Amino acid sequence: MGRLYTLFRWEMNDIVKNVLLLLGLVLTGMAMKRSLMGVDSIPGSISGTEISLFGPSTATGVAVSIQGLLSLDDVWTLLSFLILLLGALTFRYDRDSGVARSIYSLPYSNTEIFGVKLLSLIIYAFAMVLLPFAYVTLTTYASIAGHISEITSGFLGDALLLVAFLLLYLVAVATLVSLASPNAFLAFMVGFAVIYAPRVTGSSGIPPQLFINAITRSGSTGFTPFTAEYLGWGVLVPLVLFALSWVLIRRRDVV
Template identity: 30%
Template sequence: MGTVKTQLEWELNDPLKLGVFLFGFLLTGLAFFKAALGMGATGMLDPFDQESAVHYAGIIPRLALPILSQEAYSVLVFVAVMLSSLSIRGEMDSLAALTVYSLPIRKWKLFLTKFVSVFALTALSFVVPYFLAVGYVLSGSPSLLRGILGNGVWANILAFFLIAVFYTVSVSLFMAILSPNSFASILGGLALLYAPVILGISTLPPFNISAAMSSYLTSVAYGVGGADVAYGSVVGVGFFIPSALLAASVVLSERRDAR
């Protein structure tokens, strides 16, 4: 256990990985901050009346919460692919893996340690900026912020984002395991994860997760239904497929040598 903990600390303190993390944190923050600044009700209360104002005051903010935009997804994909490539292929290309794989620890445990470190850094660079952006934009009205994110809304938004992170990290690590070098790992990961955006495939991230988040926020705003239906549309692609890829990566990592 001590060796695993030491390895995890080493993975999380790698300067290159921390640089990628900082890059993702800043760009994701800008993407969400831009989206959060667009939370407004201009034109929706024309003509103005008190009843409409009260009605929309509780609905508009939740409907306008930032979701998984293409800009944010692009940064997420880049961070996940780069961190995965640095963790798997980067070590092998630099021959550092010869030392790492000589440690008294099974290869699959080393891989899972790398998965945890990549997932943690990617999630932090993606999730924290979202809540910072929303909190900053609405910091002038704490009661409004509590009202928007109350009743479990923040937890469900976090769950949707973690699904997106799990998907991108699992695909990226699987490509890194299969690739012969870092260049192929990066190119293959970016191509595989960003192809749905180019082709407009609505059943794959980011479109299905964005649609699920919109559906959930709409149901919460109007007080109809919950998150069950929204989760049902993403659980297959967002959880089961990445889980299968992660399991396959664990098996492949045990059979892969350090080169």
């Protein structure tokens, strides 16, 4: 276990990836904060900074605002960009730069290296969403922090599950294209084309738009993320892509 921890620490201490993580945290937090500070149509209030006394109507407005943080198109476009870049750095750049020759000469199996790299990428991806979301929510609504769990209880569980599905899909695409592409630049371009194509074509039934639209519906009557459509794109497809990636990393040379 200590051997794998050493490899994991090596992956997590990569300065370039940590700079990208910091950039993602700052930009995601700024985008979320900006959305909360938009002027509300109700006189005497600003979204995210309610002037009226806390009550049922205010609680509803707060819930809608918090739910909106997880479904911002700008945020997910930025996160898709960064996750694909992190994937290329994690799985492809070490091969392009020749560092992989040293890594793969160490007493680790390809499966161990793949598992540690994948775990580090998943941690980076989830951190770039959840940390800004928690910080912006708690700091914006600090005066009613004790009510936040009650306000969000009707939708937050489903919304976070959909976020997890979306992140797993993005990570799986980033991983596969990085291992299948001949260099990091092409890996990023192909991955971005795959992720961005549904938006250009208006295909709302394909991630990421499928999950972004679903997040806004979480908590509504009759809605559940446990359907074949969401589980298929959020669990089955990523598992298939991860399996293909594992096959590639076991069969391909480090060059």
